[in-house]
Amino acid sequence: MAVNAEGFSFEQRHGKERVRVGRVWKNRAGRHFFVEWNVSINLLSDCAAAYLRDDNSDIVATDTMKNTVYVKAKECSEHISMEDFAIVLAKHFTSFYHQVTTAIVKIVEKPWERVYIDGQLHEHGFKLGSEKHTTEAIVKKSGALQLTSGIEGLALLKTTKSGFEGFIRDQYTALPETRERVLATEITAAWRYSYESLSSVPQKPHYFTERYLDVKKVLVDTFYGPPKEGVYSPSVQNTLYLMAKSVLNRFLDISSIQLKMPNIHFLPVNLKNKDNQTIVKFADDVFLPTDEPHGSIQASLSRSWSKM
The missing domain is CATH 3.10.270.10 (Urate Oxidase;)
Structure with a gap:
């Protein structure tokens, strides 16, 4: 959202890029599930004062965004799709911080694939594939x-x-x-x-x-x-x-x-x-x-x- 700044129209966003996270889930049968995600976060928020008046009181620190990725990955106790995880993150930022009006979460998944050994899927072995899965979730405070x-x-x-x-x-x-x-x-x-x-x-x-x-x-x-x-x-x-x-x-x-x-x-x-x-x-x-x-x-x- 643009604001008037000394006769200029001013828009801003800030975030954290290239937050890399690996997550392992283990089911009761002993099979492991693994993902590696590269997460980028951008927040649209009411923090123009940080730019215009040297006032950081409304800024969500980008280091906090990085830490949130790891915490939310830990809180996902069940194997989750990348799209659902992007929505979880974006929903957190828009609901937890009253300053944040919109959260944009982009994720690229590194293509780790379960390997076959003697014709059987390995319970905890993975190899790197080729094409990458991507997603972008844009969530507004309104839902x-x-x-x-x-x-x-x-x-x-x-x-x-x-x-x-x-x-x-x-x-x-x-x-x-x-x-x-x-x-x-x-x-x-x-x-x-x-x-x-x-x-x-x-x-x-x-x-x-x-x-x-x-x-x-x-x-x-x-x-x-x-x-x-x-x-x-x-x-x-x-x-x-x-x-x-x-x-x-x-x-x-x-x-x-x-x-x-x-x-x-x-x-x-x-x-x-x-x-x-x-x-x-x-x-x-x-x-x-x-x-x-x-x-x-x-x-x-x-x-x-x-x-x-």
Whole structure:
């Protein structure tokens, strides 16, 4: 909320970034559950006096925010989803401090996965996976909620069933048209839930963890198509849209989704010199992997009533 400061419009927020916490839960059967979270907190609060008049009496210290993360992690005696933990933190700051009007909590989960030994899930062994689970909870003192979840670093590749044709050609165009290429990307996705208040959030344990896994599966399945025949992609743009539409069609509690899908190029190798333009012409079997420059494709898809 902006305030008038000597004829200027002044807005502020403060918080704590990159609070790292690991949490282990142990059930009665002896199985351990482990998460590693990187937590960022920002508070919108009535503490303008600290900036304008050298008065710190309304400031929640950022060190206190850090300590609160560990205390609340300890208080969660049962294995909890990352989204629910973000809501727990944000609700604490808005309810405990009368100065705080809004709390914004972002969390990135490091992808520790339970290992298999001799075909069985290990009770307390974990290995580091790849893509990361993300969330952001914005909670107002009134109980209003904005909840977003997402994925970072979901790397997908298929070796066929991809092309790119019919695009604009001009004097600067060198790219040949093709119906046969490698399609590779590293997806960043964010989806907004339709829950708009703390009281409307599902109380089912691990609801959001299960929803995250379900959304990831829909994205992956749509990208690849059926395991035997696959599905043809005429462009990254079209594949992105079909993936976003599949998520909204499948999950009615998701109001919008944003996808970023860089086109990571694998260039067919063609050895040549000034005397011979084709020393060796490889037939879509040997490629030069590149990660820069790469195409940048992104879009969002929302239901008509979504506020994202």
